[in-house]
Amino acid sequence: MGDPGGSWLAGLPARAAGSMSTPLREYVEHGSGASVTAGEATQAWGRLRLHPHVLRDVTDVDPSVALLGRTSRAPFGVAPTSLQKAVHPDGEVATARATAAAGAVMVVSSNAGSTFADIAATGVTWWLQVYLPSDRTLAGPLLDRAVEAGAAAVVLTVDTPVVATWHPTQALIWDVADPAWTRVNFGPGHDDQPGSEKALDLGPHDIDWLRDRTGLPVVVKGVLRGDDARRCVQAGAAAVWVSTHGGRQLDRSVSTADALPDVRAAVGEEAEVYVDGGVRSGLDVLTALAAGADAVFVGRPVLHALVDGEAGVARWHAALLDETVEAMRLAGCRTPADTRELLPDTRQERP
Numbered sequence: 557m558g559d560p561g562g563s564w565l566a567g568l569p570a571r572a573a574g575s576m577s578t579p580l581r582e583y584v585e586h587g588s589g590a591s592v593t594a595g596e597a598t599q600a601w602g603r604l605r606l607h608p609h610v611l612r613d614v615t616d617v618d619p620s621v622a623l624l625g626r627t628s629r630a631p632f633g634v635a636p637t638s639l640q641k642a643v644h645p646d647g648e649v650a651t652a653r654a655t656a657a658a659g660a661v662m663v664v665s666s667n668a669g670s671t672f673a674d675i676a677a678t679g680v681t682w683w684l685q686v687y688l689p690s691d692r693t694l695a696g697p698l699l700d701r702a703v704e705a706g707a708a709a710v711v712l713t714v715d716t717p718v719v720a721t722w723h724p725t726q727a728l729i730w731d732v733a734d735p736a737w738t739r740v741n742f743g744p745g746h747d748d749q750p751g752s753e754k755a756l757d758l759g760p761h762d763i764d765w766l767r768d769r770t771g772l773p774v775v776v777k778g779v780l781r782g783d784d785a786r787r788c789v790q791a792g793a794a795a796v797w798v799s800t801h802g803g804r805q806l807d808r809s810v811s812t813a814d815a816l817p818d819v820r821a822a823v824g825e826e827a828e829v830y831v832d833g834g835v836r837s838g839l840d841v842l843t844a845l846a847a848g849a850d851a852v853f854v855g856r857p858v859l860h861a862l863v864d865g866e867a868g869v870a871r872w873h874a875a876l877l878d879e880t881v882e883a884m885r886l887a888g889c890r891t892p893a894d895t896r897e898l899l900p901d902t903r904q905e906r907p
């Protein structure tokens with residue numbers, strides 16, 4: 557199958573770096589604070605140890621998963637990231653075309669530089685990511701546009717009451733960014749209105765409100781604790797997404813690899829559980845599934861691949877799926893559900 561070894565995926569960041577301006581590269585790669593959480597993310601998956609099955613027929617491996625009632629051909633999808641048009645002129649539309657062809661889910665940042673209509677026209681299954689403003693009613697037009705364009709879910713990012721401070725040089729991207737690369741799905745003048753700043757008072761009631769307002773399943777992104785995960789589920793969340801925002805919000809946050817088992821244990825099978833952060837290889841995908849995730853999402857590597865437009869993102873999807881299937885075979889797993897037995901300490905019973 558496909559790409560030789562993991563070398564193409566492993567070499568992605570270095571190859572992309574050569575095609576990105578310094579401010580863009582720093583914007584993509586940065587973590588907040590001293591980048592402790594950003595730096596530990598990938599290593600944390602590598603610390604977990606698997607107990608593989610043997611003597612199992614792995615001729616036919618099916619890596620697909622059902623997410624919020626729709627089939628995704630891969631157990632991984634595209635996390636929301638902003639400024640995709642700074643990476644490639646086709647921006648989110650290139651990512652969407654490749655993700656549609658791969659039969660996976662794309663989460664679209666509310667800061668996207670492509671319209672919902674253009675993204676939806678690719679046929680991709682897409683979910684809208686939102687931050688809620690202090691005045692919730694100001695989110696209405698954005699939500700309406702997304703529903704009208706066929707978003708299949710709303711992802712509420714809850715780890716960003718304020719945007720964490722970056723190293724000063726990382727802010728340089730905003731000096732060179734074209735305003736047309738971001739937030740094109742908001743109405744004109746949206747950000748000048750009082751109450752448009754990020755809400756400091758988010759609560760479980762916002763989950764319920766978003767579900768009522770859109771009629772869509774709500775996914776809560778940025779949960780790192782079992783008790784918070786339970787509050788989300790009790791408030792009506794369809795899924796909880798374990799994330800540190802790529803180590804870009806509270807530095808020194810626990811790695812998602814270490815937080816995931818507690819969240820899965822707290823949620824049980826009442827809601828879906830997703831994870832992102834530092835997933836770079838098929839072995840990382842397998843490990844995340846084993847630790848309790850129903851699906852895995854990936855941020856920076858998609859941006860690295862997007863340097864080559866749609867073709868780059870298509871190759872990323874194919875390479876990661878190849879590696880995932882190889883890892884599943886080596887572990888004696890025919891389906892993502894089988895992987896739950898690979899980490900006995902965190903094993904969860906499937907109904």
Ligand code: FNR
Pocket residue numbers: 583584585597635636637638665666667685713777799800801802803832833834835853854855856857
């Ligand atoms: C992000 N992330 C993010 N999250 C979100 O909810 N809304 C957003 O607009 C963005 N924008 C964004 C831009 C860039 C450049 C990066 C790198 C990340 C966080 C993203 O969805 C995801 O949580 C992390 O990127 C996952 O970690 P990895 O895969 O990048 O290690």
